[in-house]
Amino acid sequence: xxIDFSINKKPVSIDVDPEMPLLWVVRDExxxxxxxxxxGKAMCGACTLHVDGEVYRSCSLPVQYAAGKEVTTLEGLSxxxxxxxxxxxxxxEEVPQxxxxxxxxxxxxxxxxxxxxxxxxEDIKSNISNICRCGTHPRIIKAIKRAAVIQQASKI
Amino acid sequence: MSAKANSNKRPFSRRKFLRRTAVVLGGSIxxxxxxxxPTRRYxxxxxxxxxxxAIISSMxxxxxxxxxxxxxxxxxxxxxxxxxxxxxxxxMLAAEELEIPLERIKVExxxxxxxxxxxxxxxxxxxxxxxxxxxxxxxxxxxxxxxTAAADQWGVALSSVSAKDGVLSSGGKTMTYAEIAExxxxxKTPKTPKLKPSSAFKYVGKTVKxxxxxxxxxxxxxxxxDHGRNGLLHAITLECPYLNGKIKSIDTTEAAxxxxxxxxxxxxxxxxxxxxxxxxxxxxVRKIKVEWDIPKAWQQKEIIELVTVGKGxxxxxxxxxxxxxxxxxxxxxxxxxxxxxxxxxxxxMETYGTLAHIENDEASIVIGTQAAGMVQGQLASALGIKKDxxxxxxxxxxxxxxxxxxxxxxxxxxxxSKIVGAPVKLIPTREQExxxxxxxxxxHHVLKAVFDEQGELEAISHDQATPDMVMKxxxxxxxxxxxxxxxxxxGHGASILYPVKNRSTSIWNVEVPYPSGIWRSVGIFANTFAxxxxxxxxxxxxxQDPLEMRLKLLQGGDELNQRxxxxxxxxxxxxxxxxxxxxxxxRSVAICNxxxxxxxxxxxxSIVDGAIKVLKVTEVIDCGIAINPGGIQQQVxxxxxxxxxxxxxxxxxxxxxxxxxxxxxxxxxxxxxDVPEIQVxxxxxxxxxxxxxxxxxxxxxxxxxxxxxxxxxxxxxxxxFRLDEG
Ligand code: FES
Ligand code: FES
Numbered sequence: 001x002x003i004d005f006s007i008n009k010k011p012v013s014i015d016v017d018p019e020m021p022l023l024w025v026v027r028d029e030x031x032x033x034x035x036x037x038x039x040g041k042a043m044c045g046a047c048t049l050h051v052d053g054e055v056y057r058s059c060s061l062p063v064q065y066a067a068g069k070e071v072t073t074l075e076g077l078s079x080x081x082x083x084x085x086x087x088x089x090x091x092x093e094e095v096p097q098x099x100x101x102x103x104x105x106x107x108x109x110x111x112x113x114x115x116x117x118x119x120x121x122e123d124i125k126s127n128i129s130n131i132c133r134c135g136t137h138p139r140i141i142k143a144i145k146r147a148a149v150i151q152q153a154s155k156i
Numbered sequence: 157m158s159a160k161a162n163s164n165k166r167p168f169s170r171r172k173f174l175r176r177t178a179v180v181l182g183g184s185i186x187x188x189x190x191x192x193x194p195t196r197r198y199x200x201x202x203x204x205x206x207x208x209x210a211i212i213s214s215m216x217x218x219x220x221x222x223x224x225x226x227x228x229x230x231x232x233x234x235x236x237x238x239x240x241x242x243x244x245x246x247x248m249l250a251a252e253e254l255e256i257p258l259e260r261i262k263v264e265x266x267x268x269x270x271x272x273x274x275x276x277x278x279x280x281x282x283x284x285x286x287x288x289x290x291x292x293x294x295x296x297x298x299x300x301x302x303x304t305a306a307a308d309q310w311g312v313a314l315s316s317v318s319a320k321d322g323v324l325s326s327g328g329k330t331m332t333y334a335e336i337a338e339x340x341x342x343x344k345t346p347k348t349p350k351l352k353p354s355s356a357f358k359y360v361g362k363t364v365k366x367x368x369x370x371x372x373x374x375x376x377x378x379x380x381x382d383h384g385r386n387g388l389l390h391a392i393t394l395e396c397p398y399l400n401g402k403i404k405s406i407d408t409t410e411a412a413x414x415x416x417x418x419x420x421x422x423x424x425x426x427x428x429x430x431x432x433x434x435x436x437x438x439x440x441v442r443k444i445k446v447e448w449d450i451p452k453a454w455q456q457k458e459i460i461e462l463v464t465v466g467k468g469x470x471x472x473x474x475x476x477x478x479x480x481x482x483x484x485x486x487x488x489x490x491x492x493x494x495x496x497x498x499x500x501x502x503x504x505m506e507t508y509g510t511l512a513h514i515e516n517d518e519a520s521i522v523i524g525t526q527a528a529g530m531v532q533g534q535l536a537s538a539l540g541i542k543k544d545x546x547x548x549x550x551x552x553x554x555x556x557x558x559x560x561x562x563x564x565x566x567x568x569x570x571x572x573s574k575i576v577g578a579p580v581k582l583i584p585t586r587e588q589e590x591x592x593x594x595x596x597x598x599x600h601h602v603l604k605a606v607f608d609e610q611g612e613l614e615a616i617s618h619d620q621a622t623p624d625m626v627m628k629x630x631x632x633x634x635x636x637x638x639x640x641x642x643x644x645x646x647g648h649g650a651s652i653l654y655p656v657k658n659r660s661t662s663i664w665n666v667e668v669p670y671p672s673g674i675w676r677s678v679g680i681f682a683n684t685f686a687x688x689x690x691x692x693x694x695x696x697x698x699x700q701d702p703l704e705m706r707l708k709l710l711q712g713g714d715e716l717n718q719r720x721x722x723x724x725x726x727x728x729x730x731x732x733x734x735x736x737x738x739x740x741x742x743r744s745v746a747i748c749n750x751x752x753x754x755x756x757x758x759x760x761x762s763i764v765d766g767a768i769k770v771l772k773v774t775e776v777i778d779c780g781i782a783i784n785p786g787g788i789q790q791q792v793x794x795x796x797x798x799x800x801x802x803x804x805x806x807x808x809x810x811x812x813x814x815x816x817x818x819x820x821x822x823x824x825x826x827x828x829x830d831v832p833e834i835q836v837x838x839x840x841x842x843x844x845x846x847x848x849x850x851x852x853x854x855x856x857x858x859x860x861x862x863x864x865x866x867x868x869x870x871x872x873x874x875x876x877f878r879l880d881e882g
Pocket of ligand 2: 096098132133505554555
């Protein structure tokens with residue numbers, strides 16, 4: 001079945017089993033590798049991306065649900081000219097260790113600062129349930145707060 | 157352009173290098189000696205204090221470094237990056253001698269066909285120490301080669317040529333490294349130059365951002381799963397969820413009929429579905445009907461029972477004074493407690509998979525492993541080809557923690573590729589990663605102590621029952637029976653460090669039905685938990701402050717004990733130890749020594765809604781020379797989070813012959829909710845850089861236990877902590 005949607009602002013049309021998780025479509029059909037496979041059961045968040053601006057765990061989202069929608073992966077977060085506040089803050093706080101969980105965390109965090117422009121520690125803790133085994137959590141919290149500040153400054 | 161060294165030139169620095177490398181369990185040890193216990197104890201004590209060397213296949217600089225045409229230098233790291241930030245530290249060391257700005261050094265992992273592979277792999281927090289001198293010597297040699305080539309080309313004296321910021325100059329002449337590399341065909345390898353004194357270091361000691369930072373934030377860092385090949389197929393194997401189970405009957409007809417399936421393989425113990433995409437392979441493998449032959453349906457109780465002090469083979473690894481006889485004949489009451497640590501999974505975010513392409517009896521492998529050299533050997537023997545026909549490329553690792561030293565699926569991937577005649581990617585499912593893995597073994601510890609009439613600690617003993625972690629992998633059953641028990645890894649950190657006059661430690665080797673292996677910090681995790689929990693209980697029992705009691709115990713000890721005192725004194729300052737903790741808050745400390753790095757933590761806990769809450773962790777670490785303080789800080793934070801996770805949540809259990817946890821919902825880890833206030837202090841009280849990836853994990857669990865004891869008056873002696881434990 002042909003499924004049309006847009007990926008990082010570019011239209012695509014693919015012909016796969018409509019039940020195939022969006023994760024594998026993005027990674028293996030569209031060759032965008034930032035979105036990671038961690039658990040396959042919507043439990044770790046490594047595969048987090050946005051569909052029409054909402055956060056999804058793509059390992060558990062059949063591609064047919066993306067039909068006609070706008071999918072954004074980490075590769076589409078920043079523009080050519082403007083680094084996304086989350087990525088900027090991630091660099092400044094030097095968050096990643098092994099890095100494998102980081103794309104998922106950044107996608108979840110990008111949505112968070114959009115919804116809650118000035119999040120408290122509590123907001124961050126209760127809204128992001130992704131898993132990181134390297135223990136980058138303390139820096140993730142700091143980076144999200146820093147990103148919120150960068151975002152605010154860029155809006156003024 | 158690579159700088160091609162003339163290969164028949166004298167390999168440099170052999171002697172100095174060998175001095176640091178020739179030791180590990182040297183081949184000259186006569187097996188007959190090993191059976192007797194003093195020899196075993198001697199070895200155990202020697203190895204415990206030894207620096208772990210790097211065993212590297214070549215010292216020729218062109219294997220390590222390549223001058224690229226943009227006048228940057230490519231460093232092919234023999235140590236792999238799994239998050240621990242080793243490549244940044246090594247690049248900093250190289251930059252010191254290469255006389256090139258750090259930003260101009262690019263790093264990639266060496267592969268078995270390009271660059272140097274460390275046959276011991278990457279682990280045990282030894283990389284930076286092992287390479288501290290070699291990497292600088294090779295870099296300095298490279299710099300001298302470039303200078304010599306320039307002197308020859310210009311017809312000037314070598315002494316007139318200087319190297320700075322990637323540019324060579326003499327008189328008015330200048331040339332970049334890239335230009336000289338481009339125009340030189342015959343290279344001369346000089347004697348190993350003298351190294352810069354540490355006072356002249358430009359980078360070492362300053363915080364430098366991780367070299368892989370940009371890639372990992374922008375999403376361009378590549379892991380095994382991100383690699384591809386033309387005509388790549390995706391495979392999933394069928395794995396038995398039961399310990400040591402075998403196929404009784406199998407029917408793959410339905411699986412073979414599934415869409416997009418290329419082949420269903422069934423060849424002795426290898427059963428796999430190969431498909432044109434991952435989803436099809438996953439769907440099809442579920443259609444295989446299989447009945448398992450289960451030799452024994454193990455239950456958790458039996459596993460715990462097996463690992464018990466008094467069972468198995470005992471090896472005494474420490475015997476100072478006459479602790480055993482004092483403890484058994486003492487008229488005073490002996491204080492005795494027992495501790496347990498559970499089995500644990502590494503649960504690293506990237507499952508341990510392989511991309512394999514076998515063609516014309518040559519193997520091209522991509523695997524995010526901690527031990528590329530071992531994988532190469534494994535595949536050569538599995539495929540019956542020469543080692544040099546196996547190329548192992550190692551991309552970034554999505555976490556290692558010891559898991560990627562242990563069993564892998566590279567042989568399966570290679571066999572599948574050979575059968576289908578195409579490149580194949582075999583990435584385990586998370587369920588397979590949990591259930592067909594290698595585990596931190598469960599342990600049991602018995603500690604005893606007795607005080608003399610003055611109230612001084614007179615004797616202390618520690619018995620640890622543990623399965624093997626690495627002995628079998630290194631030398632098979634033979635090594636294990638010769639050495640008696642795995643004091644190298646599982647027993648690492650078992651000895652009592654406090655200079656008590658009479659102290660004794662034994663390790664009991666026990667057999668378990670599951671594969672056991674190393675897990676971040678190796679034996680330090682279990683042994684520090686047991687010993688330091690016991691010390692906290694001793695303090696509680698004798699109504700002493702746990703930190704002050706340690707300071708007292710450490711008096712009159714060796715150099716290591718003196719460093720421990722400094723670490724504890726610093727901890728005291730940083731925590732305002734003198735002021736009483738708030739109501740409803742418990743606090744305590746713990747300390748460990750992991751191959752000369754000393755790490756101590758003071759932890760505050762409370763109980764919130766019936767659950768343990770870690771409020772604050774103050775950690776002080778003395779790792780000798782701190783190469784990249786910012787990187788160390790990051791590792792300590794990570795180890796603290798992993799320590800909290802292991803102390804509060806993690807446990808692998810066995811039920812009806814299976815590993816009970818199949819995915820993260822059944823093996824919860826610490827999350828953002830568990831982040832405490834963290835304060836890290838780095839001390840540098842030794843002249844070499846010791847490891848930092850693992851040591852800071854050691855004190856976390858026992859300091860939490862001590863803090864709970866302080867808060868509730870009750871000692872929790874097994875992990876993970878449960879407040880309702882009887
Ligand atoms: S891979 Fe999707 S949540 Fe883990
Ligand atoms: S950085 Fe390694 S899992 Fe998060």
